[in-house]
Amino acid sequence: xxGVDRERIQRAVSELLLAIGEDPSRPxxxxxxxxxxxxxxxxxxxxxxxxxxxxxxxVPAGEHDTEAVVVRGIAFRSVCEHHLxxxxxxxxxxxxPGERVVGLGRLARVVETLAARPQLQExxxxxxxxxxxxxxxxxxVLVVLDAVHGCVVARGSRQTGSSTVTVASRGDLTDPAARAxxxxxxxxxxxxx
Numbered sequence: 001x002x003g004v005d006r007e008r009i010q011r012a013v014s015e016l017l018l019a020i021g022e023d024p025s026r027p028x029x030x031x032x033x034x035x036x037x038x039x040x041x042x043x044x045x046x047x048x049x050x051x052x053x054x055x056x057x058x059v060p061a062g063e064h065d066t067e068a069v070v071v072r073g074i075a076f077r078s079v080c081e082h083h084l085x086x087x088x089x090x091x092x093x094x095x096x097p098g099e100r101v102v103g104l105g106r107l108a109r110v111v112e113t114l115a116a117r118p119q120l121q122e123x124x125x126x127x128x129x130x131x132x133x134x135x136x137x138x139x140x141v142l143v144v145l146d147a148v149h150g151c152v153v154a155r156g157s158r159q160t161g162s163s164t165v166t167v168a169s170r171g172d173l174t175d176p177a178a179r180a181x182x183x184x185x186x187x188x189x190x191x192x193x
Contacts, residue, residue, distance in 0.1 A: 046116030089147025
C-alpha cells in the first residue's frame with residue numbers, strides 16, 4: 001500500500017480521540033489508530049502514482065477499430081478533501097479511439113488511481129477525462145460520475161437519498177448530439193450476467 005507515514009497517522013488519531021474526550025487506550029479504541037493508518041494507506045494509495053503510466057501499454061488504433069468504447073458501472077471510492085469522509089460511486093467512461101486503444105481494465109485502474117487521493121468529485125471527473133484524452137490521444141472523451149457523499153448523508157443536511165452527478169467531455173464528445181448518444185449508451189440497461 002502507498003507511502004503514507006503510518007506512525008504519524010497513528011499519533012494524529014490518538015490525539016484526535018483525546019480531543020473528542022475519549023481514551024485512546026480503552027479496549028475498544030486501542031487498535032483504532034493502527035486500523036485508521038491502514039485504511040488511510042489504502043484510501044490514499046493513488047498519491048504519487050501517475051495515472052498516465054497505466055495507459056503506457058496502449059496499442060495503435062487500427063483502421064477497423066470501433067467508433068466508441070464505453071465502460072459502464074466502474075465502482076469507485078474516494079475521500080472528500082473538505083471533511084475527509086468517503087464518497088462512493090459509479091463511473092461511466094467513454095472514448096472515441098484516435099491514436100491509441102488500451103485494455104478495458106486499464107480504464108477502471110485510471111479511475112481507481114485518481115480516486116485514491118483526497119478529492120473533489122468535480123476535479124476527479126475532469127482528471128479522468130484529461131488522463132484518457134492525453135494518454136490515448138482520443139478523438140473524444142466523456143466521463144460521468146454518480147456518487148453518494150459521506151459529508152452529505154451523515155452530517156449537515158443529512159440527505160440520505162441524494163447523489164451527485166458530474167460530467168466532463170473532451171474533443172468530439174463536447175458536441176451535444178454526440179454526447180447525448182454516448183450518454184444514452186451509458187444509461188441503457190446493464191448486460192445480462
